[in-house]
Amino acid sequence: MRYLIAIVLSFVLVVNAYGFQIQKGRLTNGLRYVIARTTDVPIVSMTVMVRAGSVFDEKGKYGEAKVLATTLENCDTAHLKSKKLRFLFDKYGIISSVSVSKGYITISAVCLKENMDKMFYLVGEILKSRFDKKNFSIVKRQVIDRLKMLKNDKDYLAIHAAFEGLIAQSEYSHTSIGTLDGLKSITRGDVKGFFKKYFSSGNMVVALAGGLSDTDQLKIKLEKTFSSVKNTSGLKRFKDVSFRSGLNITNIVKPATKQSYIYFAFPSFDYPSKKYYASLILANILGGKLNSFLTKDIRTKHGYAYSIFAFNYRLPKRSVFVIGLQTQNRFTLDAIKRVFEDIGNFDGYITKKNITAAKEYLVGSMLIGLQTPQSISSRLAFGEMNGLGDEPWVFDKRMIRSITIADVRDAAKSIFGGSLSIGVVSFRDFKNEIRELANRYGYR
Template sequence: MMKKTISRSRAVFFGLVTSLVFSLPAQAGVQIEQWQTAQGTRVYFVAAPSLPILDVQIDFAAGSMFDPQGKAGVAALTRSALDLGAGQRDETAIAETLADLGAVLGGGVDTDRASLSLRTLADVRTREAALAVLREVVAQPHFAEDIVEREKMRTVASLKDALTRPDSIAGKAFWAAMYPQHPYGQQASPESVARITREDLLAFHTRLYNATNASITLVGPLSRGESEKIAQSLSAALPAGLPPALPPPPIAPAGQEVALAHPASQAHIYLGLPAIERGHPDFFALQVGNYTLGGGGFVSSLVKEVRDKRGFAYSVYSYFAPLRQVGPFQIGLQTQKKQAGAAIKVVREVLENFLKTGPSAEELAAAKANLSGSFPLRLDSNAKLLANVAAIGFYGLPLDYLDTYRARIEAVTAEEVKAAFARHVRVADLITVTVAAQ
């Protein structure tokens, strides 16, 4: 059985420190220092001297958009297998070493990127031991044949289970319809994962987990010199290489309706279209406007019209999800099958009305007050700060992005909201996916 014990004194201390992280006051400003290693890895560092914890994240442009044709799922399998044996350690040794150090290895994979994160106590002895594990995991994974087969079986089982759930079925169909000719629409399936081999994982890792395709983010009680030394050691462990070429930008398909059968008691409905990429100047106007449309919970127009006035759904929402290339605008809800058509009609009417009128003066003020006022909560722990700075680094956003966020929100006008929505949201081009009993 895998050993899970940690020395009591270290476990208690680390637990106390971690609890303090989540009680920190919001920071007035975030000073991000940026440089490149000798190998070309971009580095982003924030000195956080208040707590003896170091947070590190390494991001690669190695998300599912880079899956080989016909083998969707390679990116996710590659990332999941990294810490299941690497360097001189098998998966048990990796887990035991981290547990003994009181360190935590995390991360994940999405459409754009694969990430590895490390949280460790910042004293030199502990952090060096934890960083040694991170270096091995990111640069020297085993991808042992038996481990790969085991993870494939788990993934196939999970995908088969997802195919029984209406929300998952709707989500896959929605992305496939929005991105029919783009990798964002390529979905892992039991069949595609079954075709993946150990050699596919090795090739994917060799191609994309390289120094120039990486960005490193550090948050903790370090000097600039210490952070440079850590970043250089991580970068030097990676092979040389190049960032991958991006595919042509997505071309928005014509509006369409997709209806899929499922015996669920509720109809699951998604509406949307490809809308905006990360860093687009219209983001702040869209963010403010969406709060009024469907992002503001009970005060949003969609909730008032769909839920409160008509009782069609318990929950209805909208949001923008900008990606490296054009990401989606999405509206989602669940309702009784017999009401699905009427609910969709109301949603479209609310959206059309918002596109014509935009937010009222009162709605605009409320949206800006909420988005600006709640923003410090996104920076009230080292972990949240790490995630935000890592996104800035990966997507190439301005270094003052966090410092200027509230001012840019507060500067948005109703006219800018209307103009931005008109540029990015077209009712005639909406993709509508409904999963319900036929």
């Protein structure tokens, strides 16, 4: 059944991004919903977004959101044993996941239209988790094991070091999976309390997309599926993020490693401001594709890196502008120097031609991303959660189109003229030499 869904999805290539029939409303318990009728292809996707990400983990209990999300698909529910729950997801070809970001827990499910009622039922069941003792213990151990595995991932260690060096609050700087001490301390009671606090109607959004028809019947199904969700008003508030001032460098030594993993992290702007979209264009110009400025100079011209990239990582509040690269150990300092040289060369990369190309790339890739019901329901849930008003793809396109060369230049000056955190994993400690280089380019 899963293979059949994969085959059908591969043909969902004719979605008109501006021709969706969209209906919004609230259930009797206050939960907001969005329904998008997209195509006649018999696929239906559901996205349930809850403002309950890892920034809401209690201090000393970092990992609560991750453990909760993992238990939802792996514990007994009000009417089903965990084994039966997983069996039914597979039997009806329902592809599902429960993911965690810093801001949100997201439940996603997609199935053939003929199995939509089964999908509604099973999503409703995981929202009635019993967090039974046996399966909770298994889930907790699995999450701890996953974190221990990440501790051997040098790329993960480098970017995490860069984020910890930049962000002052531990609730923002710790990874969404949590910390080892935090995970060990989490109890079933903690997870039950977390669920009760955050899984409420005012703090959730549900979006449906696909080959849907009778919206009145869909609302009835939604009422039944989410009847267990308690009625509350208002979203939980994100705390403002605080960035450390000045220059911070963390160098983790792994003597056996054959290459260096390097990340630069700079404070960036809040979503959905105009400056945020200017930073997206800046990231695309510098390291968002194969012919980007940093790629052509550092990788192609000088041969100092296997890969180099740039992106703007959105936090619940503000964002972080990231430049990452991997290089041979002997090129570590050369590569870092070239990054400093290149990001300061505004006239070399902030050009009308580059900005036009970046806009076309970002708008085009955004619309290409709207070719499946899953991506549409996900984007609609996010847009509704953030009160955009317009459909997210309409809002994004308008904002991207509005950015000028002056906007990108101002964004670059602000981002590269402030604080900087560098995370490095390499075979030896380069910290002092990196600091000398950074000082030379004005970072203190």
